[in-house]
Amino acid sequence: MKHLLARLMLVAAFALPAHAVDVDEVPLDDPAKEAEARDLMKEVRCLVCQNQSIEDSDADLARDLRVIIRERMAAGDDTDQVKAYLVERYGDWVLLKPPVAGRTLILWGSPVLILLLVAAGLLLRRRAAPPPPLSAEEEAKLKALLEAAEADEKEPRG
Amino acid sequence: MIAEAGHFALVIATILALMAGIVPPVGLKRRDMGLIALADSFAVAQFLMVAIAFAALMHGFIVSDFSLKVVAANSHTAKPMLYKVAGTWGNHEGSLLLWVLILTLFASLVSLFGRNLPLTFRARVLSVQALLSLGFLLFILVTSNPFERLSPAPLEGNGLNPLLQDPGLAFHPPMLYLGYVGLSVAFSFAVAALIEREVTPMWARWVRPWTLAAWIFLTGGIALGSWWAYYELGWGGWWFWDPVENASFMPWLAASALLHSAIVVEKRDALKSWTILLAIVAFSFSLLGTFLVRSGVITSVHAFAVDPTRGIFILGFLALVVGASLTLFAMRAPSLAPGGLFGLVSRESALVLNNILLATFAAVVLIGTLYPLFVEAAGGAQISVGAPFFNYAALVLMSPLIVALGLGPLLAWKRGRLSRAARILLPALIVAAVVFVGTVWATAGGYVMSAFGLALGLWLIVSAKLEILQRIRFFEGPMAGLKRLVRLPRAALGMALAHMGLGVLVLAITISETWTSETLTVLSPGETAMAGGYEFTLDKVEPVAGPNYAAVRGTLSVRRDGELVTVLTPEDRTFGDPVMETTEAAIRPLVTGDLYAVIGEAIGPVAADGRWSLRLYFKPAISGLWLGTLMMMAGGLLSLTDRRARVGAAAAREKAA
Numbered sequence: 001m002k003h004l005l006a007r008l009m010l011v012a013a014f015a016l017p018a019h020a021v022d023v024d025e026v027p028l029d030d031p032a033k034e035a036e037a038r039d040l041m042k043e044v045r046c047l048v049c050q051n052q053s054i055e056d057s058d059a060d061l062a063r064d065l066r067v068i069i070r071e072r073m074a075a076g077d078d079t080d081q082v083k084a085y086l087v088e089r090y091g092d093w094v095l096l097k098p099p100v101a102g103r104t105l106i107l108w109g110s111p112v113l114i115l116l117l118v119a120a121g122l123l124l125r126r127r128a129a130p131p132p133p134l135s136a137e138e139e140a141k142l143k144a145l146l147e148a149a150e151a152d153e154k155e156p157r158g
Numbered sequence: 159m160i161a162e163a164g165h166f167a168l169v170i171a172t173i174l175a176l177m178a179g180i181v182p183p184v185g186l187k188r189r190d191m192g193l194i195a196l197a198d199s200f201a202v203a204q205f206l207m208v209a210i211a212f213a214a215l216m217h218g219f220i221v222s223d224f225s226l227k228v229v230a231a232n233s234h235t236a237k238p239m240l241y242k243v244a245g246t247w248g249n250h251e252g253s254l255l256l257w258v259l260i261l262t263l264f265a266s267l268v269s270l271f272g273r274n275l276p277l278t279f280r281a282r283v284l285s286v287q288a289l290l291s292l293g294f295l296l297f298i299l300v301t302s303n304p305f306e307r308l309s310p311a312p313l314e315g316n317g318l319n320p321l322l323q324d325p326g327l328a329f330h331p332p333m334l335y336l337g338y339v340g341l342s343v344a345f346s347f348a349v350a351a352l353i354e355r356e357v358t359p360m361w362a363r364w365v366r367p368w369t370l371a372a373w374i375f376l377t378g379g380i381a382l383g384s385w386w387a388y389y390e391l392g393w394g395g396w397w398f399w400d401p402v403e404n405a406s407f408m409p410w411l412a413a414s415a416l417l418h419s420a421i422v423v424e425k426r427d428a429l430k431s432w433t434i435l436l437a438i439v440a441f442s443f444s445l446l447g448t449f450l451v452r453s454g455v456i457t458s459v460h461a462f463a464v465d466p467t468r469g470i471f472i473l474g475f476l477a478l479v480v481g482a483s484l485t486l487f488a489m490r491a492p493s494l495a496p497g498g499l500f501g502l503v504s505r506e507s508a509l510v511l512n513n514i515l516l517a518t519f520a521a522v523v524l525i526g527t528l529y530p531l532f533v534e535a536a537g538g539a540q541i542s543v544g545a546p547f548f549n550y551a552a553l554v555l556m557s558p559l560i561v562a563l564g565l566g567p568l569l570a571w572k573r574g575r576l577s578r579a580a581r582i583l584l585p586a587l588i589v590a591a592v593v594f595v596g597t598v599w600a601t602a603g604g605y606v607m608s609a610f611g612l613a614l615g616l617w618l619i620v621s622a623k624l625e626i627l628q629r630i631r632f633f634e635g636p637m638a639g640l641k642r643l644v645r646l647p648r649a650a651l652g653m654a655l656a657h658m659g660l661g662v663l664v665l666a667i668t669i670s671e672t673w674t675s676e677t678l679t680v681l682s683p684g685e686t687a688m689a690g691g692y693e694f695t696l697d698k699v700e701p702v703a704g705p706n707y708a709a710v711r712g713t714l715s716v717r718r719d720g721e722l723v724t725v726l727t728p729e730d731r732t733f734g735d736p737v738m739e740t741t742e743a744a745i746r747p748l749v750t751g752d753l754y755a756v757i758g759e760a761i762g763p764v765a766a767d768g769r770w771s772l773r774l775y776f777k778p779a780i781s782g783l784w785l786g787t788l789m790m791m792a793g794g795l796l797s798l799t800d801r802r803a804r805v806g807a808a809a810a811r812e813k814a815a
Contacts, residue, residue, distance in 0.1 A: 045542050053544070056395075096544025098529075103538050107547065110525045111554045114518045122432065122510060 028070055037069050040079050043097045044069070044086060053096055161226055164214025165305040168255075171207035171262070172295040174200055178288035182281040197281040198269040204291060205262040212259045215304050216246045225311035228252060228304050234317035236706040236734075244328035245318050250452065250468075251304035253331060257448070258294045260332075260339040261287070268343060268368075275364060282350035283343075290342055293475045301468045320707065320733040320740050326386035334379030334406060338444040340372025341413060345441035348434045349483055352490040357430040362423035365437065367798055369420060373413045374794040380406050381787040389743050394674070394754050394775050396783065399548040404527045405447030411520035412440035415513045422509050426571060427497030429510070434494075435487060436517070442480045443520065449476050450527075501573040508566030508574075515559040522551045553607075560614045560664065563657055564621030568628070582628050586620035611668030618661030622654045652797030659789025666782025670751070677774045680761050690776020692753060693717045694726075699757070699770055707733045712757040712770060714744070723748070728757040728772075751778035 028034040041055035046062040054062035054069075065086070072082045086094050098104045106113070178200035185193025215228070219242050224230040232249040233242060241248075247256040265287040272280050298304070321327075347365045351357050383403070388396040397403065416436040422429040449472045500506035526543045533541050564586060568579035580587075590613040597609035630646060632639035643651075675690035686695045697713040709731040716723045726744035733740065746753040758771035 043544070043546060045544070091539050093540040093542050096542050097546035098541045098543055103533055103536075104529075104541065107525060107529050107543065108550075110522045111518060111551050114521045114525075115514065115555070118514050118518055118521075122514065 026070075028074055033073055036079055037073050040069060040082060041066060043083075043095060045094050045096050047090060047094060160214050160217050161223065161305045161307070164211040165303070167207045167210040167214070168295065168299060168305075171204050171211065171258075172292065172299060174204045174207060175288045175292035175295055178204065179285050179292055182285045186278055186281060191277075194277060194281045197284040200288060201262070201265040201269040201284050204288065205259075205266040208255070208259045208262045208291075208295075211305075212246070212255055215252060215255060216243060219243065219245045219252075222315065223311075224313070224315050225307050225309070226304075227306040227308045230308055230312050230315045232318055233315040234706070235314060237318060237323070238705055240325065240328060241318055241323045244322075247331050248318055248322050248327075251298070251302045253335075254294065254298050254302055254452070255304055256332065257335055257339060258291055258298065260335050261291045261294065261342055264340060264343050264368075265291070268346075272364070279350055279354065282353055283346045286346040286349045287342060290346070290479070293479070297468075297471050297475065301471050317706075317733070317736050319736070320731070320738050321390060324386060324390055326382055326390070330379060330382040330386060333375055333382055337372050337374075337376025337379050337413075338406070338409060338447065340368065340375055341409060341437075341441040341444050343368040344372070344413075344416060344437040345483070348437035349486065351434060352483075352486050355490055355493060357423065357434060357494055359424045359427050362420045362433065366417065366420045366424065369413060369416050369437075369440075370794050370798050373410070373417055374791050374798070376406070376410050376413060377787060377791050377794070380410060381784065381791075385784060388780070389745055390740070394743070394752075394777055394780075399526075399545045401527050402447075402451050404523050404548075405443075405450045408520045408523050409440055409443040409447060411516050411523070412436060412443050415516035415520075416440050418509050418512050418516075422506055423497075426500065426506055428500065428506060429513075430494045430497060431487075431491040432513070434491065436513070438480075438483045438487060439517075439520075442476070442483075443524075445472075445476045445479060446524075449473055498572070500571070503569060503576050504574045505566060505569045505571045508562055508569055511562050512559060512566065515555050515562075519551065519555045522555065523548065526551065557610075557614060560618050560660070563660070564618050567622075567625045567653065567657075582624055583621050586617050586624055589620050590614070590617040605672060608668055608672040611664060611672075615661045615663075615665035615668060618664065619658050622657040622661065626651070626654045647800055649797045649800040652793040652795070652800070654793070655796060656790045656793025659786045659791075659793060661786070662782050662789060663786030666779045666786055669779035669782070670777050674775060674777045678771070679774065680769050680771050682769050687772070687774055689774040690751070690778070691718065692723065692776055694755065694772075694774045696770065696772065697725075699768065702729070704731065707731045709742070710757065710760075712755070712772070714755055714772075714774075716746070716753055724753065726753060726755045728755045730757050730759070747781050751776055752780045 028037060038055065042053050044054045044065060046052045046054045046056070046065075048061050052062075054065045068086075069082055072085060073079075077085070083095065087099075092098060098107065100108050178197065181200070182194050182197040185191070185196070215226075217223075218226045218229045219233050220239070222229065222233055222235045222242070224233075228249055228251050229245075232252075233245045237245065245252075247253045265284055268275075268280065268283055268287065272283070275283070344365055347361065347368070351361055380403075383406070384396040387398070388394060416433065419429050419433040419436055423433050449469070452468060452472055498506075526547050529543050530541055533539075564583060565576075565579050568574075568582055569576075593616055594609045594613035597612055598606055601609075626643070626646075627633065627639070629650065630639040630642040677687050677689040677694075679687045681687060681696040683696050683698050686693050688694070693716065695715050695717070697715055699710060699712045702709045702711045709729040711727055711729045714726045714728070716726060724746045726746060728744040729742040731740045731742060732738070741756050741758075744755045752775075754775040754777055756773040758773065761769040761771055
């Protein structure tokens with residue numbers, strides 16, 4: 001999904017996004033690492049903004065966090081270690097992608113869970129409601145139709 | 159004086175709503191045709207009263223009557239006229255009034271165009287609709303009176319948030335509300351059917367056009383909001399899974415499911431109780447959306463009116479409406495006679511699968527939006543649920559939907575043959591497979607998900623085309639086939655067009671998200687930077703004055719291989735009242751994609767050779783988003799004008815005559 005949709009960024013309308021990722025911030029030397037850092041920034045919440053990732057925000061705090069992320073990655077941390085470091089300081093709230101854990105199991109499991117529930121509900125309802133039996137009139141009609149069809153089959157078509 | 163008249167009209171509308179909720183049902187009980195027939199008059203009168211109130215408020219905005227609290231808080235004399243008018247609904251009180259206006263408008267449209275409905279059924283629908291407007295009218299009068307006066311009146315207003323001063327946003331709320339509130343008709347039809355204990359194919363035939371109209375507006379409203387975000391926020395982002403976006407997306411998903419299940423009720427007399435449930439749920443999502451936006455429960459940029467008492471009122475109303483309708487559903491649904499049977503491989507099954515996936519996705523979006531609240535309420539630490547989660551859910555649930563979407567229309571009712579569908583769709587499968595393998599190979603395995611997205615989009619587009627070609631037997635004789643195309647039911651063409659539109663949308667999302675090129679840079683006038691193979695040269699930067707803002711405007715010429723493609727003029731605007739900066743991105747759509755430039759702040763002293771920070775983008779295929787959405791809406795419109803709907807109306811006229 002990374003490339004299909006993951007570039008969707010969280011932006012808050014009321015903070016000006018235009019100057020984010022300030023140009024005087026120094027990108028990492030290794031382009032691969034810089035790309036990793038940028039991907040991580042999209043998953044980290046700007047704590048003083050509304051619904052924005054630090055990649056989208058020009059708030060000072062977002063800038064500080066970007067600097068911290070680059071520092072840690074330059075020092076050799078991988079993204080998981082940087083994430084752990086941020087969570088230790090700011091709590092799970094800082095991650096826009098909540099980690100899979102006990103209290104987010106329902107969240108991450110919800111697509112499959114609900115899919116099964118809805119499907120089961122629909123199937124059970126169909127089971128529970130068998131078609132009504134045919135009335136005597138309908139039975140007679142059906143019999144006549146079947147006989148006609150049989151007769152049809154026996155007759156060679158011209 | 160005019161404001162007081164507006165206030166008075168609102169009070170009368172409230173009384174009318176109360177009477178419309180009581181009198182016709184009493185008439186139905188007593189079999190008093192005179193009382194029943196009043197339902198129509200009540201509906202039209204309510205609409206007229208609310209329209210008077212709305213016009214009075216709009217008048218206040220147009221003449222800048224700052225003795226009105228709402229006008230003083232949200233308008234300004236220096237604002238362009240369009241935004242004075244649009245300012246009427248650019249605030250909490252006015253937007254609620256717009257909501258009720260549309261609610262009563264739909265009720266009077268039902269009364270006007272619903273002449274082919276049995277009078278008793280129409281009266282029930284209208285009284286349910288009246289009870290809904292009663293709730294909202296009380297809400298407005300008790301907690302959010304738009305006609306509250308200020309004394310002394312200020313000389314100047316506070317102004318409208320500059321981000322909202324934009325044509326895209328001026329029409330985004332009315333469009334969205336037409337969709338949201340349009341679903342109230344499906345809701346009222348569902349409740350009325352439950353009361354009458356009968357859901358017939360005829361019922362589905364009435365409900366579908368209303369749902370379809372609401373769906374078209376909802377689609378357009380969401381797209382307008384998206385388009386606004388794309389060009390106004392200065393990121394080129396267009397969907398952020400913001401709680402308020404989710405609030406409009408959930409009813410859209412439910413309405414899409416409802417559109418499809420109503421077909422099954424109409425054609426095969428099956429899925430009746432499920433369809434009723436969907437109609438209730440779709441409108442409940444609309445109410446929930448209103449609650450989320452208007453209460454500020456979830457911090458979001460859209461919730462500009464944060465007031466807990468209002469939130470509690472709406473929550474109470476929401477609980478009442480949803481609770482009552484679901485209780486009624488639980489009581490009456492089991493008695494609805496089950497309809498036609500169908501095999502596992504059939505058009506019905508495909509539509510059921512469509513419904514399962516859409517409903518599940520709507521539920522998952524709901525869970526994701528509210529999950530942080532649940533965790534917090536359960537005493538856990540705050541967590542965030544952002545785009546990564548919703549993208550995962552979309553991938554898991556929407557991919558199978560798109561695969562099924564190609565297949566479904568080729569299956570016959572009752573019992574279809576997968577082998578036949580597969581034979582017809584073989585070319586689509588080949589195209590999808592070739593593109594998938596080709597993309598993965600060309601990018602050395604770096605873009606598997608993107609390749610998957612391309613394959614899905616193409617599969618859907620080609621399948622929808624093949625379905626139509628097969629229907630007109632094009633391959634047996636192209637000329638005769640084209641003649642048959644004209645005579646094809648518009649609903650069939652509409653469906654194919656809407657499905658193709660979705661395919662175009664998937665392609666556009668995939669391509670633009672994968673291959674956007676972005677350059678962040680600092681330029682002095684005369685310098686050049688590259689983005690997506692285009693050379694952007696900053697020619698000059700100059701100050702400009704707007705009607706109610708001052709701006710810095712950059713002029714960039716864009717060249718490809720030395721040839722001038724276009725000139726872009728992004729602006730950085732500073733508004734006075736309230737003080738705020740906005741970025742006006744300069745966008746130039748080309749066939750292959752959009753050139754997109756944003757100018758930021760000056761770096762260092764602003765002299766002749768000042769340096770400016772710039773964001774330059776080339777966003778491929780972004781127009782496909784708007785094209786795909788337009789195709790979906792056009793498909794809906796085509797289907798809305800189908801013979802079925804018109805014949806129904808004509809037959810009713812003959813009967814009446």
